[in-house]
Amino acid sequence: MQTRPILIVGSMAFDDLEFPVPVPDADGTARTSFVDVVGGSATYSSLAASAFAPVRVVAVVGNDFPESALDTMRSRQIDTAGIERADGLTFRWKGRYHADLVNRDTLDTQLNVFANFRPKLADGYGDSPLVLLGNIHPELQLEVLDQIRKPELVVADTMNFWITGEPKTLAKLIERTDLLIINDEEARLLSGIHNLARAAKDILSRGPKGLIIKRGEHGSLYFDKDGIFASPALLLENVVDPTGAGDSFAGGLLGYLADHGTYDHATMRRAMLHGTAAASFCVEAVGTNGIRSLEREHVRKRVERIRHLTHVGEE
Numbered sequence: 001m002q003t004r005p006i007l008i009v010g011s012m013a014f015d016d017l018e019f020p021v022p023v024p025d026a027d028g029t030a031r032t033s034f035v036d037v038v039g040g041s042a043t044y045s046s047l048a049a050s051a052f053a054p055v056r057v058v059a060v061v062g063n064d065f066p067e068s069a070l071d072t073m074r075s076r077q078i079d080t081a082g083i084e085r086a087d088g089l090t091f092r093w094k095g096r097y098h099a100d101l102v103n104r105d106t107l108d109t110q111l112n113v114f115a116n117f118r119p120k121l122a123d124g125y126g127d128s129p130l131v132l133l134g135n136i137h138p139e140l141q142l143e144v145l146d147q148i149r150k151p152e153l154v155v156a157d158t159m160n161f162w163i164t165g166e167p168k169t170l171a172k173l174i175e176r177t178d179l180l181i182i183n184d185e186e187a188r189l190l191s192g193i194h195n196l197a198r199a200a201k202d203i204l205s206r207g208p209k210g211l212i213i214k215r216g217e218h219g220s221l222y223f224d225k226d227g228i229f230a231s232p233a234l235l236l237e238n239v240v241d242p243t244g245a246g247d248s249f250a251g252g253l254l255g256y257l258a259d260h261g262t263y264d265h266a267t268m269r270r271a272m273l274h275g276t277a278a279a280s281f282c283v284e285a286v287g288t289n290g291i292r293s294l295e296r297e298h299v300r301k302r303v304e305r306i307r308h309l310t311h312v313g314e315e
């Protein structure tokens with residue numbers, strides 16, 4: 001069977017990052033702060049997914065966004081025809097990580113060209129079988145979804161900002177989503193229920209067939225009508241920059257699904273391990289450095305390590 005193309009919509013960004021300890025950049029120099037790091041949800045997801053499947057990106061960048069970053073994407077079966085270059089500055093996000101390198105504060109968000117972005121799909125994108133609606137305004141996620149004729153699988157990501165700020169639009173989106181990917185805090189906020197098992201049940205009653213709850217270094221949970229699956233995270237010795245881990249997880253997961261073309265419970269379990277493995281590469285380097293050369297074989301090897309973590313053999 002042929003690998004299906006994935007349409008990904010999300011942010012493309014310049015990130016300014018601050019870390020509690022010096023971390024090495026691409027040429028090995030260690031620093032605690034980095035400016036103008038190319039990031040964004042669509043950038044991370046598409047780099048990870050392209051290890052497995054062709055990707056089409058719908059996003060907007062400003063005149064300041066480097067052509068070399070688009071060249072890197074194009075060199076990896078990522079179609080950039082759907083990336084609009086608008087007159088103005090690229091979306092910008094500034095974050096500061098806490099000492100645990102898990103929690104972070106958003107210091108600044110500048111929408112810039114994103115403020116007036118109206119996604120219009122490039123020719124042929126409307127037939128995309130797999131769709132990843134990355135974390136952006138739910139109205140924009142719906143606008144993209146409206147332009148896709150007959151998607152096989154609609155996956156959406158969101159964040160606390162939209163859960164509290166745009167609950168009605170988000171509810172419409174969730175109703176039309178096959179698989180929702182959020183973290184534990186967001187699941188609690190969305191459902192108003194602290195217990196994750198009950199929160200998941202509540203969220204599944206709102207429309208999605210499947211739900212993934214990410215728990216950072218503690219791994220992730222998958223819920224659907226056929227049961228629950230728990231994937232551990234890989235225990236890494238070298239965690240440098242967690243930015244984009246969630247997006248890389250979604251990219252790796254969708255890449256695997258696009259390669260298989262089935263979305264049943266058993267396939268989802270394996271896809272979860274591929275998402276986990278893709279995310280593990282992301283956090284080992286600053287920005288996209290850990291995933292921009294990611295190959296399917298690298299991911300496969302780490303999937304074996306994750307399997308081994310919980311393998312107990314027969315009684």
Ligand code: AMP
Pocket residue numbers: 011012013014015039040041092093109135136161242243244245246247248
């Ligand atoms: P993650 O660490 O997986 O949550 O993703 C981090 C990426 O999301 C960064 O590269 C940011 O540029 C991007 N980002 C941060 N805030 C937003 C936002 N409000 N909308 C869209 N993208 C964002």
